[in-house]
Amino acid sequence: MEITGRLTAHATVHKVNKTQEVVNFSIAINDAYKPKGSNELKEVTTFISCSYWLNSKTAQVLKKGTLVQLFGRIGLNVYSNAEGKAFGNITFHTNNIKILVFAKNNKITGMNSSENKNEPAEDLPF
Template sequence: MEIAGRITANSTVHKVSNDKQVVNFSIAINDNYKPRGSTEVKGVVTYINCSYWFNAKTAEWLKKGVLVQLFGRIGLNVYCNQEGKPISSLTFHTNNIKILTFAKKTELIENGVMSSIAKRKKSETADDLPF
């Protein structure tokens, strides 16, 4: 299954066990439709919680405003709350992430991404190039 949308907040990394980490984030998918018999276009936003288990370092790129294309499957989480009432939610379990566009430069600076990119570029020298 494939979905695309903008990340709504910076991703978070949670340690599940000694050797497992999961990257959690949420995306917003904008859609619109025209109700029958109306000329007005209505907008609808769907928010989807996502998880990515393969590489926790990916979280540094998954910042608010980034447009991503995700490939994976939908999973159902079911549990009982403190009152014993069953609660459920859907999560998109991502196995491949493609960044389509980054957030605006001002958002990247605020989120600290630009400083990590600058650090990497400083540490690279001409000797590091493969050609």
């Protein structure tokens, strides 16, 4: 499966155990359509949670606003809360990330958290 969208925030890395880390991020996919019998264009934004398990260093370039093309599969998590009410969410488990457009002011070489502390946060519409 393939999806394309922009990151809604910087990617984060979470340590799962001593040897395994996962990169978590979410993307926004913008779409537009005309309802039947209307000339008005309706815009819809879909937000998708994503995970990447192959290389945690990839998080260094996955910054808010970056346009990515992802290849992978959808996973479903279903659980019950303390009251017994069922909940669920989907996550796109990507195994290949293609960066189509880097975010503005994104330093690619030698990027680390100390280099970007003085950069202003971008206000993107999603």
